[in-house]
Amino acid sequence: MERKGKGLGRLDEYLSSTKLNQLSHFPEVVTEENYIDLIENRFIWIGTTETLATSMEIIADRLNRFVPTRLDRLNVSDRSVDEKRLDDYREVFQKNNPLEYKVYRYVAEKNEAYQRNASAGYSAPASPPSVSTDAKKITFHTGLPKAGTTSIQMALMDTEQQHRAEGLFFPFDKTFFGTNLPSDRRIDLPPQTDALAYLYHNFRPVSSSEFDWQKIFEDFLQSPDLDHAIISHELLSLESRNLRPGVFNVLARRAQLTFLLYLREPAIWLTSLYAQIIHDPSVPASTGRTFRPYARYIDKGFEGVVAPFIPHGRIDVRSYDRLTSENRLIEDFFEAVGAPGLAPISRAHLHNSRRAGRNSIVFLLSLKEVVPPDHIAKLFHKVLGPADRLDMTPRSLFSADMVQAVAQRWERDREYFREVHHVDLPPATPSEAGPAHLCVDEAYVAELREEVHDDLSELERTWFDLAARNAIGGWENSFS
Template identity: 25%
Template sequence: MGMKVLLHVGLPKTGTTSIQYALTESRERIQHSGVWYPKAGISGGTHGHHALAWALYDGDYDLAERLLASMMEESVLCNAAMMVISTERFSFLDNVGVEWLWTRLGDARIVIYLRNPCDFLESLLSQRIKHSTPRRKKWSGTVEEFLEENLSLCDYFALCSRWASVFGWRSLDIRVYDELKSGGRLLPDFAEVIGLTEGALMSAAVHRANAGPGAQATRAKLMLNRIESSMPGRVGKTKLWARLRKMIGSSSMMSRILNLIPYQWVEDVRFNAEQSLRIEKYACINKRLAENASVCGSVKHLYECSATSGREH
């Protein structure tokens, strides 16, 4: 029997960084159980195989071929029974990228964690306000503009169908993040997914770099983004701005100061009732997931939004 391949394809903001960090920290230990998490294809400063995903996203198939070949070679040299590839960037691939993976990996198992759409978009907004990437500036627009630009990401049925049209619905393992995010249940769940004991990934420290700041701190950072984006040249890229951002995210004194700012002075970074209802109506198509695939968890989490409260980013 050949080596099995498991593709963990996201979504973003469903504990992917924690899973990738745990896989990295546990790499040698889980190797003894026949599972290998390749070192090749991992972007610098991260623990996920984002380099492979971005190569496919950019249409750089020569680079993608080299990266995947290195990953396969590693796994064969380790006598792995299963190779695990993890990057939430796979969820952004089009049909061409998905088909490219299928032609080279064949009957891979596709694991995807999905999250309540309102929670997902609010968490994604918080992250984009907080972080920039080489491909994207920090978000400085309105919440409404963000929603209009990203609402389609809540169509989980379209996302899963894109993978199922190539690999087949039976290859998809759809899991509901909302039922796993508390109580430290995510890593045991993923360990079970890859055929390991419940505690196989538990000794790895949970990575918290993607944890969202509080709502008031996020509001303040959005204000800074707007000020910075309106500044000429590199005025807004000084050390002073960097220090101020860091203080907003980590200083208890700054947090107390921020709490004194009247809420009406700063735009809310959470969706209002009307926006939540729009997301819910859009996401209703996700009910069809249960008709086509096995879903581990309640599908209601994936389309009921308006009643959601007390969200954690």
């Protein structure tokens, strides 16, 4: 500015008389009392220039944008700096802008902490806040999609009367969850999904009633009859990068927080998740490498899912694969929350466990390629039933190099969870090499055609046969 002829005078005089205006960009008037709450609850993130690369990485991730690959230094001044004089100036400047500097330091420490954790590979997690051993407990069941979350939620709803008597608090809405509970059981508590609007950025309540989750937690913490709350939703883990630290910090000062995760071997997990998603008629046919859960897993692994929870409570990781092989998933959950006697005996353990095999999935991809969008839902309805009944191992759906990439990322995850969280997870499943896994068997198509032929119109049969030829020939374009 001096070079442009502004006539500013001495630097120390200029700094001592200058007031910053950065707080005028905040959404509310900033005070000593509210600045932390504003930072934690009104922004997805605030970066600093001295941690510019890290700041851009965090902001890009939370906006689902690509992280810049280059951050060039432009217009750099070539001059010597008298550090002693700068320290003197800095002291005057800080005294002149005390609140602005508190805001800056709070933001800078958050960025520096994130940078330290990232450079350490999250191998040295910060200790969660310590609370009294007789404090109330809150368990966040953050199971991934296709890792038993629905089964556990159904078991909790089945045992609603018993677990309330045991001091367990699991708020839910039977209409939202669509359970077959008797009509004489009054269950008018809020759905778990509404909690996401309070616990995470960028969420809105999904039910018709907007529940005040701050009040719900406050009532629980003050209730003499309840000592353990359970929040269960699969998006707790998938959206962990969007959590609101301020909310978890407040809860962690008054209750013992536990983050309970059931992790599944990722090659099987990703294919199972893909099978569920691809059965939605609105999902585009060509996914493959652009399948977002696959790309996110390769980038961050389950280690990255867990990392945001570490400063706020205890991490409890369990192997979905081992527990389901022993048929003990539900029992293990109730043991984990300290209520082993509540596990229901009559209900089957696995709900929503779609067993669509590679033939089914590749054929559906082919259908999506040839059937107009306004007809696809109707045709899906006719062919999904028989296609869905096939019980084939789907782990080879993705191409061999994609499965290999998942296996390498999984080995890093296994080492991390073994060293940091003291849990052994199973090794990666072997992949089946070769392009055959991107095709369907002719026998499968013949059987499917026989089952659905009479239900199809002449035009639908034409689409069916065209999709069948493509599927038998191979579906490589989706996975290249």
